[in-house]
Amino acid sequence: MSTTTTATGTLSVGVATRETKVKRTDTATHWQLMWWKFRNHKMALLGGSILAIMAILSLFAEFVGPYTPQERTAKYAQGRPMGFHFIDAENSFHLRPFVYARVAKRNKVTLRMETTVDKTEMWPISFFVRADKYKMWGLFESDLHLFGLENNRHFLHLLGTDQLGRDMFSRVLYATRTSLSIGAIGVGLAFLLGITLGGIAGYFGGMVDGVIMRLIEFIRSIPTLPLWLALAAALPREWTALQVYLSITAILALIGWTHLARRVRGKLLALREEEFVLAARLSGCSHARIVTRHMLPSFMSYMIVDLTISFPYIIMAETALSFLGLGMREPIVSWGVLLYSAQNIRSMVLMPWLLIPGLVVIIAVIAFNFLGDGMRDAADPYTK
């Protein structure tokens, strides 16, 4: 068990001192060992990368997305995703990707406006174009976009548009930002509450522990979905989008913390009896030193795993609430909000691209699970 032969660990440096050979793992810190073990999990790495890409792209949604989420291209409402190409109809290659032009025509039978692809005209995609003005993170103004079309009478909708002609690609980006940030803030809040109350319970024990544990059991005994629904439904309709956003996050965290508090308490109680903690007491360490030097470090890796695992629950909870029309509302877009507008059968059949946010949710949840698996394994780097 103590041997140093993890798959990556056998790379001995080859320095032989007396009869002992120094292996790289011998002097590796706990975090290094965890990283070495983690990176053996290809799926976890994949999950982590997907989430990192999602986070970065959505963090800069204003810049990456060619449109703002509420902007409409009326003449391309309910438009299909526009594929981009490098090779045109005449088989000649263009270094700059392009989309084919769209022309709107009224269908003589159904009398509806329909757009058709005009393969004779190409709209080249430019990078770092000046287009619509936006306010980055609500702070400073800019009109620089990662990509777009130079001609502002043309339009570019990689993932199509919704009923009102709003760009799905940009909306998914903004929604990703909302949903991931709710997950992050929610998990953060839950963690804070959990670690404080669980820590108090686990450290003091006795009566305090009893009261906190009873409270937790009470909260946990309430079925979650009805509770969420009730709380969310109680939010005043006239609240601003930001207020709703913050309260929904708080509601999700308020319920999520109980699980974490229990884990924190259980781990603290177990750690208190660990032999190395007893040894630290005998060494004369103060309570503060025991907690910070001995208990917290061995506890953080487990907590990080727990956080990763609870992330998708909060995200799915938000998605579910918004999908039911009780969570976020326009003009804020989240995954749930986007799916809410894809709810009816007609749009599912006629505009399947409106379900793309659902695909993103699934990918994110799976990525979180892969990541969590790898982290769980890496949290205990001493076993093979």
Place this chain on the structure above:
Amino acid sequence: MEPLIKIRDLDVTFPIGKSGFFGKPTAYLQAVSGISLDIHKRETLGLVGESGSGKTTLGRAILHLEKPTRGKVELRLDDEYVDLEDLNTKELRKIWRHMQMVFQDPYASLNPRMTVREIIAEPLVVNRKGNKNDILEKVEKVAEMCGLQRDQLGRYPHAFSGGQRQRIAIARALALMPQFIVSDEPVSALDVSIQAQILNLFKELQNKLGLTYLFIAHDLATVAHVCDRVAVMYLGQIVELTETEKIFYSPKHPYTEALMSAIPDIDPDRKMNPVLSSGERPNPANPPSGCRFHTRCRYVEPHCKEVQPELSEIVEGHFVACHRAESLTLQGAIE
């Protein structure tokens, strides 16, 4: 001679089985029950008993790592006895400079996130034993004494085998130069081939530093080589206490005799008594009435079930808690 440590009427009771709104305990388990014991300077006192008999709890209670529910422990310091009961947390930390412990599981007793150097240095650092260089020098000295090489000190515990980890744990316990060390089954987690090395290290260190040990083990065989006296524990009580030789030549308590029969090949010609099976071990939360051993004793009499025998000195220096101690002739391991 005045003992180094005096233990009087020590009880340690654990609440078990919580219920009710505030988790009031529904039952209590007396892990250590009315133990009185003297530990003399420079001796090695063995403490033997089956799993669950309360050895670890007694060891920890002596150091006040576990607060006793009743009774007291006194340590002789500069010709005066200090009652550990009177000390607050800060004063206890100071007393622990004189009393230390080596734990049973060398895989659990070292913080995996600290290098060996940091582990051994910690007691010196928190007790402010000199500046950084003094401390590093002391660490190297004590590590060398415990058979660790200087170039191993920068590594983390996971780089070491069980035996070497136990050396690290011993070095940490010795860093403050204590007088008294509780070693809780320090070799039971190690390979048999390594055990002797560690036991020798204990002996060497004792000779060099004049240490006093409480040496916990669950079988008599380990104790035979290292201990001057042996205390045999059963369900939280001491049932026999005397010099190691007497325990092996002329045990006076039926439980000691039974333990002896469990030692493999100490004398192959000897007729083996049936080994105690752990299946019939009584629940420590609900010990038998009278003599706690009566449910498993071969020599039980009706009287034993009602009256609890006191630990009394039947021969000079030989304490036994058995009603029939003086009339029985029991079989030792060595005739």
